[in-house]
Amino acid sequence: MQPHNHPQPSNPDANTCLIIVMGVSGSGKSTLAQALANHYGFDYLDGDDFHSQEARDRMAQGLPLDDTMRLPWVMRMRDYFSAPANVGKHATLAFSGLKRAHRNELRNAGRRTLFLFLYSDIATIQHRVDNRAGHFMAPSLVTSQFDSLERPTQEADVVDIDVRAPFNQVLQEAIAVIDQHLLTAPQTQDM
Known part of the structure; x- marks a missing residue:
């Protein structure tokens, strides 16, 4: 296990936790986010479920999304987590988080x-994507995901995991x- 430089969650006084598992397609976001939801008893959501059908069709054709298509997707997720019906529900989210602006939303x-x-390195990710079945995203989009990624640097609420x-x-x-870093606040110690 690698050491982590004292990450600080965003909105530390909030009563509801959100664990966002981010990375390029094929990094294992959904698998890890689901396992964490099971471990903590949190709701599990997958960012892919917030995509429009148009965006899903585009990615299935091997065409990358541009920022004008990504932004409404990110806003749907933000609005979901902000909605009064979902306040108080701890959650994990599998979400690419390729752009800093999207993480900020x-x-x-x-x-x-x-x-x-x-x-991970691109070769490892490409191998994973080439060998998975049943996902709508074309394997040819791995390179575009790495090209679009704004690696999180100087973001105190982000922890890198190899x-x-x-x-x-x-x-x-x-x-x-x-x-150590998310569930240490008094309001979540009884979870």
Whole structure:
């Protein structure tokens, strides 16, 4: 497990937690976010479910999304987490988070938020995407995901996790980071 430089969740006084598992397609976001939701008893959401049908069709054709298509998608997620019906529901979210501006929009949802940035080299990610079945995104889009990625630097609520390690090691590292840096506030210690 690698050391982490004292990450600070955004909105530290909020009562509701949001764990955002981010990274390029094929980094293992959905798998880790689901495992964390199960571990903590949080709701699990996948950012892919917030895409419009037009965006899904475009990616299935191997065409990358541009920012004009990504922004409404990000706003739907932000609005979901800000909605009164969802206040008080702790959640994990699998979300690419390729752009800093998009990460900022989710910070604006008002939850105590910690981002787990899953990273690896492009060859490892391409191998994973080439060998997965049942996902709408064309494998040819891996390079465009890396090209679009604004790597999170100087963002205090982001923790980098190398996903070349075995999944159980990645999961244990994520749990340790969350326990230490997100769930230490008094309002969440009874979870």
